[in-house]
Amino acid sequence: xxxxxxxxxxxxxxxxxxxxxxxxxxxxxxxxxxxxxxxxxxxxxxxxxxxxxxxxxxxxxxxxxxxxxxxxxxxxxxxxxxxxxxxxxxxxxxxxxxxxxxxxxxxxxxxxxxxxxxxxxxxxxxxxxxxxxxxxxxxxxxxxxxxxxxxxxxxxxxxxxxx
Amino acid sequence: xxxxxxxxxxxxxxxxxxxxxxxxxxxxxxxxxxxxxxxxxxxxxxxxxxxxxxxxxxxxxxxxxxxxxxxxxxxxxxxxxxxxxxxxx
Numbered sequence: 001x002x003x004x005x006x007x008x009x010x011x012x013x014x015x016x017x018x019x020x021x022x023x024x025x026x027x028x029x030x031x032x033x034x035x036x037x038x039x040x041x042x043x044x045x046x047x048x049x050x051x052x053x054x055x056x057x058x059x060x061x062x063x064x065x066x067x068x069x070x071x072x073x074x075x076x077x078x079x080x081x082x083x084x085x086x087x088x089x090x091x092x093x094x095x096x097x098x099x100x101x102x103x104x105x106x107x108x109x110x111x112x113x114x115x116x117x118x119x120x121x122x123x124x125x126x127x128x129x130x131x132x133x134x135x136x137x138x139x140x141x142x143x144x145x146x147x148x149x150x151x152x153x154x155x156x157x158x159x160x161x162x163x
Numbered sequence: 164x165x166x167x168x169x170x171x172x173x174x175x176x177x178x179x180x181x182x183x184x185x186x187x188x189x190x191x192x193x194x195x196x197x198x199x200x201x202x203x204x205x206x207x208x209x210x211x212x213x214x215x216x217x218x219x220x221x222x223x224x225x226x227x228x229x230x231x232x233x234x235x236x237x238x239x240x241x242x243x244x245x246x247x248x249x250x251x252x
Contacts, residue, residue: 074232111220111227124213127234131212 045103054107054117058145059089062104063114066093074126075114081133086150087142119145165195165229172198172226179222180204183240190232197232203243 045053054060059082065071067079082089094101094113104115108122116123118141123129132138139149169187176185184203191197200219207215215237220227227233238246 074234110217111224112233122213124216127236128212128216131236137212 043099043102044106045099047107050103050107051120053092054122055120057088057090058119058147059087059142060117061089061091061114062094062100062116063091064093064095067091071095072113074112077126078114078116078129081129081138084133084151085138085142085147086153087147118142165226165231167195167198167226167230169198172200172223175226176200176202176219176222180206180218182206184243196230198230199234200236202235202237203240204237205240207237207239207242 061078061082063070063072063075063078065075067082070076070079079091092100092104094104101113104113105111108115110122110125112125114125114129116125116129123132123141129138132141139152142149143152169189172187173185176182176187180202182202182204185200187198187200189195189198202219206218210218216235219235219237223230223233
């Protein structure tokens with residue numbers, strides 16, 4: 001990528017480009033693309049920044065992709081669990097920000113993404129969330145921060161109907 | 164691509180965690196980038212779920228730098244017995 005940028009920035013190439021600009025101005029006008037990776041990779045976000053980030057909501061998820069379009073099976077599993085329980089949460093896409101990706105790994109000393117926080121506390125990754133979903137712990141943890149799981153509501157409605 | 168195999172990871176976990184049962188499966192079609200593991204060890208006793216997983220992650224810290232995807236189920240011997248009984252039902 002860097003090499004391509006360098007080629008494009010060479011004076012000879014630029015003057016060729018200038019000719020093209022005159023012939024098809026409408027097309028080139030939409031082709032001003034910038035590449036952030038020409039700069040040095042950013043350092044990992046520091047502890048203070050992360051501490052604020054994990055508290056922006058009761059539940060905060062660091063994932064690959066976003067909840068509408070997860071870009072990893074493990075991140076997708078976490079999104080689906082949250083959806084089933086009807087949990088409102090903040091999601092951060094680490095693929096959009098390398099400093100965030102490294103920062104959150106450093107912060108939790110946990111090697112993988114996704115990572116889930118409840119009330120600012122690191123809870124775990126996909127395996128742990130899955131297990132907590134299966135054994136009912138997730139419902140309890142959510143209750144502690146004032147979130148009533150949709151699954152619990154459904155179960156209670158079911159019980160009430162039986163009586 | 165990593166240089167690790169399921170056998171290598173099983174041996175290491177057995178050795179370091181004194182695991183009574185370890186099963187690692189290679190889900191990567193042989194490229195060595197994706198594994199899932201079931202680990203049963205007394206070392207997990209008295210530890211919360213997160214602490215169990217941390218113990219495994221620490222044991223495999225070097226390997227996990229290269230392994231792209233690693234999923235684990237970590238049980239104490241007592242928990243493992245329960246899991247097996249549930250599976251029989």
